Amino acid sequence: MQSARPPALPLFLLFLTSAGLAQAPASSPPAGPTFDVVSIERNTDQPRVSGVTDRPDGGIRATNVRAGQLIARAYPPAIPADIAGLPDWATTERYDVIATSTLTRATPEDRAAMMRAMLAERFNLIAHVEHPELPVYDLVLARSDGKLGRGLTPTEVDCEAQLAAERVVDDLMEGDTTLANLAGALRTYTGRSVVDKTGLTGFYRVKMTVDLMASRRPEAAALRPDAPSVFTAVQDDLGLKLQSSRATGLRLVVDRIERPTPN
Template sequence: MRFFLGAMAICLTTTFASNAQDRQTSAPSTMRFEVASVRPDDGPFKPPSFALSADNSFRDPQGRFHADFSPEVYIQFAYKLWLTDEERKDMLANVPEWVAHQRFDIEATAPVTATKDDYRAMMKTLLAERFGLKLHFEDKDKPVLAMVLVKDGTPGPKLIPHEKGQPCNEKPLPGSFDCYVYGAHPDKDGMWMAGSRATTMDLIANFVGSVAGNYGEISRRVVDRTGLTGLWDFTVVAPPPARGPDAPVPAFTALEAIRDQLGIRLKSTRAMVSLPMIDHITKPEEN
């Protein structure tokens, strides 16, 4: 029941970074964990201290960091990546399979004042020092899908400016979501609802790309060309994607739901995109 795969706060990861500067910074950070242990883990998965997602969702662990993922996930977290399947495959094309499949249990301590971006920076340092990670970004002219409004200047009924919605310091109303966090849950009649509050159009573009990709409707990067600025609240309801040859055909597609509810459609274009390339990575010594 993994509906809006890329939209959920990650224990699921996958259409690109929300901050161009973060994407371009391939050098290791100077910030580091105070103490950190790294051990391969083949046992039951253990949930992380907070979501290692490209959005701003953050449950403050008060300096006690824990996660149990593959190096691929740690790389995407550290460099604030939200990749399409094709981009992910390109990033992993020249590295061993364990980078995507072997989980490593990381336990670390950090300053109690550390922010999510601080943890990203400390993870960059850990990846460089313990995994020998070296990567760079290449700018390439690629075919993409531009996210535009169906009606110029007018978003759909389920996409509203954040200042017209519920303040972030209030408990979310039923059928709503937390600020800064992308989530999804079952809705009526077998449908699923996903959404976020106080989010940006760049992150909504990532969301649209991940959702439509999960439905098998697209495989390209989605970029924002709506002209909308500021923070936005949205919800979208759709049937789960069909799985298997005998699965019932959904009443409507993810892109149809996004068009009708958010007032957003996609059109083909080209754009320069910054793609991560791993130059070197090794298994760390257990400690």
């Protein structure tokens, strides 16, 4: 009998990048697209399912999410671990959010701008960005001869046209991407920023077996001691290595946030 696993996370969500932070200060939403209609409801049922579904037009359906998750989506490449100054309720209370859009097709920048506008209007969010020196991981070649693992092969596929095919299923992370985007995806599971220093350009097919949930939740690792960690999988499957280093990082500081206004 197969054991129950947490719901898989679409890898394409992790690979989305944006210049949102460089385009506007975090203290106020920039001029740009906004959601058409927004519904925010407190979720007190505490269901096991939690996540965000993105529509091509930029609309979203978020189920059982914390405020920090929404803020991170508004200021990519931030993740919840980058956010400081959140009150207790913003890290514990959960919400269901449905937001519609009138755009035909939203870019990553559009999505971030709409989320920033919603947070400013409904959560009264004010924040600013800091860039302290932080511990990071450098993504480097593991072998001196430059040989790659069997899970990392060059491909002619344009990853931007194949994002929907990238996926995380059970313990398999697979998809076509660049090494820079792979570094961004790994960041979610290492707890630190990952800097691509492989020197590899172009698109690659990535395939590695890894216990992704244990990487993010140490208590899960105790339940599956034989499952490979992200660090092991990166080296064994990809022929790369995550090496400790320091670099200028990102910290999003929340100056003010309030519980969302009623619908």
